[in-house]
Amino acid sequence: VAFDAEFLLAKTEDTSQEVQQEEDDYVSGLEWGEANGADVVSTSLGYLDWYEYSDLDGNTAVTTNGIDIAVGLGMVCVTAAGNEGNDDWYYIIAPAxxxxxISVGAVEESGEIASFSSHGPTADGRIKPEVCARGRQTWCISPNTTTNYSQMSGTSLSCPLVGGAAALIRQAKPDWTAMEVREAIIMTASMADSANNTYGYGIMNAAAAVGYETTSAIDQTNFSPDQYNLLNTYPNPFNPSLTIQVSTRPGANLNVDVFSYDGRFIANLYSGKQFTTVQTLNWKPGNIPSGIYFIRSSVNGKDQFRKVTFIK
Structure with missing residues (x-):
């Protein structure tokens, strides 16, 4: 999809059986990809057999933890939501x-959800999947030939479409972090303001995602190593809580505030000296309405803002 893209191909599955060793193999594949400079990972696999629903909390499955580490190292990770929509277990599967x-559900050519597409939420209440793309009768290279195309179905078909969009964004916005690429894909999808656990935040819009503008900004006036203020927020959109990380020098005067989209003050999350290089905060909005909010970090008078979306 992206011009001049280069590809690393990894097979981590044992197609003859479903065993836990495959999860370790997958994490090894992530490590191999990161060591070889991978910017985007598209994963059409998933694991369920040895997990309970309560394990799908974002912190338990081996592959889930592997993806979080990979994203922290700069790789955009896209994965199939799963094809369990018609089963007794109709939820997503790890590492979605x-x-x-960015977990990806499947829609028909018409835009209707494919019946097999797995649903959210996660065990801890987060909306899943993140987005959807066409996954019913999607054209692809035939797996049994090097010259023919065929039509196949599954979230394994919708996932690489979003992976391709992520590659386009990485080329257009090379300075964006992996989480900013994820934010752009989510915030420009067709249901970003009315997400649910069937479509997630809606059908991906690759062109809109490439044109998305994040609100991260650092005042470069008189910028020096003694005056830095790096603000990170995740997940975005979020429910029920938002993690906020502010990186600056210990001893700096730090204030972290929340404002509504129309500029009203909502809450002060921190006010005082920063005692560590990275100050980590957690915001639980509680009963405030769903919507767009701004997080402001102020370090020695220098401000940085991040736009976040709270969806109940």
């Missing part, structure tokens, strides 16, 4: 429960 992954 990761809080930093």
């Amino acid at each position: 429960d990761a809080d930093s992954v």
Whole structure:
């Protein structure tokens, strides 16, 4: 999809059986990809047999934890939500429960959800999947030939479409972090303001995602190593809580505040000296309405803002 893209191909599945060793193999594949400079990972696999629903909390499955580490190292991770929509277990499967992954459901050509597409939420209440793409009768290279195309169905078909969009964004916005690429894909999808656990945040819009503008900004005036203020927020959109990380020098005067979209003050999350290089905060909005909010970090008078979306 992206011009000049280069590809690393990894097979981590044992197609003859479903065993836990495959999860370790998958994590090894992530490590191999990261060591070889991978910017985007598209994963059409998932694991369920040895997990309970309560395990799909973003912190338990081996592959889920592997993805969170990979995203932290700069790789955009896209994974199939699963094809369990018609089964007694109709939820997503690991690693689609990761809080930093882009899990992808499947829709028909008409835009209707494919019946087999797995649903959310995660065990801890987060909306899943993140987005959807066409996964019913999708054209692809035939797996049994090097010259023919065929039509196949599954979230394994919708997932690489979103992976391709992520590659386009990485080329267009090379300075964006993996989480900013994820934010762009989610916030420009067709149901970003009315997400649910069937479509997630809606059908991906690749062109809109490439044109998305994040609100991260650092005042470069008189910028020096003694005056830095790096603000990160995740997940975004979020429910029920948002993690906020502010990186600056210990001893700096730090204030972290929340404002509504129309500029009203909502809450002060921190006010005082920063005692560590990274200050980690957690915001639970509680009963405030769903909507767009701004997080402001102020370090020695220098401000940075992040736009976040709270969806109940």
